[in-house]
Amino acid sequence: MISIKEVTKQTGVTVRTLRHYHQIGLLIPAGKTDGGHRLYGESELKKLQEIQFLKSLGFTLKEIDTMLVDEDHDWFSRLQGQLKYIIREKEKLDQMEKLITGLMNEFALEGKVDIHHIQQLTHFSQQNKFKRKEFLQQQFTEGKEKINELLPNINSGDPDTLEWVALLAQIKKHMAKGVDAIEVQRIIRRILEKDQELFEGNDELSNAFWEVRKSQEKSQSAGLYPIEQEVLDFLEQATEFFLKNEARNIGGKK
Amino acid sequence: MISIKEVTKQTGVTVRTLRHYHQIGLLIPAGKTDGGHRLYGESELKKLQEIQFLKSLGFTLKEIDTMLVDEDHDWFSRLQGQLKYIIREKEKLDQMEKLITGLMNEFALEGKVDIHHIQQLTHFSQQNKFKRKEFLQQQFTEGKEKINELLPNINSGDPDTLEWVALLAQIKKHMAKGVDAIEVQRIIRRILEKDQELFEGNDELSNAFWEVRKSQEKSQSAGLYPIEQEVLDFLEQATEFFLKNEARNIGGKK
DNA sequence: TCTTGATAGTGACGTTACGTCATTTTATAT
DNA sequence: ATATAAAATGACGTAACGTCACTATCAAGA
Missing domain, CATH: 1.10.1660.10 (Multidrug-efflux Transporter Regulator; Chain: A; Domain 2)
Structure with a gap:
């Protein structure tokens, strides 16, 4: 007590x-x-x-x-409602994070931020609201089905599927354990080295692979902050310059 | 009017x-x-x-x-405060999403969820609170510095840096445009094919590359739902079986 | 036992961003 | 002119406590 x-x-x-x-x-x-x-x-x-x-x-x-x-309460529908709420909130937070870091960068660079940028961003922030939501809901409802689709291939012993799935399992395992990114990188490299043609022929597999990251990319694909866009433009020019003038030197270098 | x-x-x-x-x-x-x-x-x-x-x-x-x-208001500190708030909220939402989808899966499979799991998850949900936060804050404060660190290398025309940076720029650009994941995949493959030894020698570059995805991986590394863990275990067994019995058949196949 | 500082108790009002009546007034269409 | 829609105002309600203001209790030392 x-x-x-x-x-x-x-x-x-x-x-x-x-x-x-x-x-x-x-x-x-x-x-x-x-x-x-x-x-x-x-x-x-x-x-x-x-x-x-x-x-x-x-x-x-x-x-x-x-x-x-009350233990017999309607858990499921409430959880579902919560999940919807979470999805909405995550969308908003993604937007917010991007906008705010963008504004902060701008502020840091120029020493001030004016309302004009906010006006421009307002429009933008009201788009892209449904994509992630749809994705996640579909992910939940179809998640088990997809696993069941893959399982027969695995059980049938198809080597292509098996190796892909095995490597993917390794990735997920390492991710789950919080292992160094370098390690995961090595595994991915193995996948890409070994399965180039496999990936190209088999759309289902490559789609499945990229679905793992899809939601993550979504948050990146929604747009970039002004400052990054500038850097990107610069880098693109650098790319072209590089590819035109220096490409040959690479093979023999180092 | x-x-x-x-x-x-x-x-x-x-x-x-x-x-x-x-x-x-x-x-x-x-x-x-x-x-x-x-x-x-x-x-x-x-x-x-x-x-x-x-x-x-x-x-x-x-x-x-x-x-x-008031246009001379203290924008920056307020934005910074907001960012902190957002980071906290995103941590929470990540946890929530995982827990809830996990609970929903459990519910869907067994038709019920009891308070016992919640108790177990309570402890879990109170850990891992600071990792993402620290990462994002450091990412912001060090973000500009890193760009400034890289720029000299780029401007000096160091080919290794240049090509890496150019490819990275392409990735980000494609992501920004919401291009098919397949396209991004191809670019990443190019990077990994061409820059294997480059990545291995240069920890800074490879770190930078993986930082792009670090926060995303974090959310995955925090844990998996029960259902997925089962699948992982199964896949791991499949991996071992495959590697022991069928590894040789792959090279000559297809 | 008495005192005293820390701890605890109980109202009661304040907060945020509106929702929701209830009632009265104004605008618009016929 | 009149019916109906739209708008106005005022006032109370909401959620989860925070913040007084004042009183009562606890643990410990003199």
Whole structure:
């Protein structure tokens, strides 16, 4: 049995929050002192953590209350609703991040940012809203189906499919473990070295491979900040210059 | 000069919102009818769009008010604050998306989700909070420096740097244009084919290349849903089987 | 036992960005 | 002129607490 202060120390929530949760009946202290001070036990701490977690998922306190009481509640539709919300928010955040870093760069370069750029960006930021959403929803609904499509090929022992899938599995495994990017790079290189013609012939496989990164590329493909665009232009000129004047020197160099 | 209803039709905001903005002095109608009905002009529509945009970035109406009035306001620090906020939110959303799709998969497979998994996931979701944040902040602060580091190499005409940078520029350009992933794939393949030893010798370059994708990988490396983990395990077994029994057949095949 | 500083309690009002009535007034079409 | 649509105003409600203001309790030392 610990005091309210101890709870705040261990969980980071404020006293006011705990009082509020008590007030609305969400988290009722295990007991009280003679004087009426709240006392919390282990199970209350656990429940508080669950509350914090569910809150971080965007659920309201009212919803959390029913969730923690009523076990037969309609989880799935609520999760689905949450997922939609998340998708929307991620789209927005992607846009925001890009715009803001762009504006910051501009600011850093010129010492000021004026409203004019914002006006231009406003239009832009109101496009590209549905692509990622559609992608993710389809990804979820079709995800299992796609795996099932691939499995027969794997089980039939088709070597092409098998090796591709094996290498892809390695990539994902390394990614999952947070291994050095260099390692992943090596694996990808192996794929590309060995399976050039395989990829070209088999659209399904190459599509599957690129789907892994599709959503990620989407966020990049939506546009670049002004500053980067300038750099890109410069680099493109450099490319042409290089390809025209220096291409031959590369093979024999180093 | 259009009516308030027209404004709502063109911008999607509600009448109440416009009244509210008027009330707090954020967006004052251009004029009124004899009877006192609000009338809005072109410039008000523009300003309203700016307000909507800034609001979507998370600024409060009070902040927006000063931003649209006071041009010497401290843009930069505010944007920086926003960026921090965005980074936090994206971390959370990444976690959420993963957890929720995981839970949905689980639900779809078993027809139910119990609180037990949530408890387990609670702990997990409270880790990995700082990696992406640190990365993005450092990315921004060091971003310009890195470009400046690279520029001398480019300008000096070092062919290795030049070609790498040129190809990288092509990738980014294609990504920016939303070109088929296949196209990007081809370019990457060119890089990897031509620059194997270049990459191996030059850690800085390869690091730079992978930083482009680092944040994206991070979100994948944080963990996988149960269903995917199972598939991975299966694929790993397939890998071993394949490498042991069928490896030799590949070279001569097709 | 008494005092005292820290901790805790209880209202009650403030906050954000509007939503939602309820009621009255104005504009528009017939 | 009148019916109907649109608009105005004022006021209360919402979510999740923050922030006083004031009172009461706890733990520890004198």
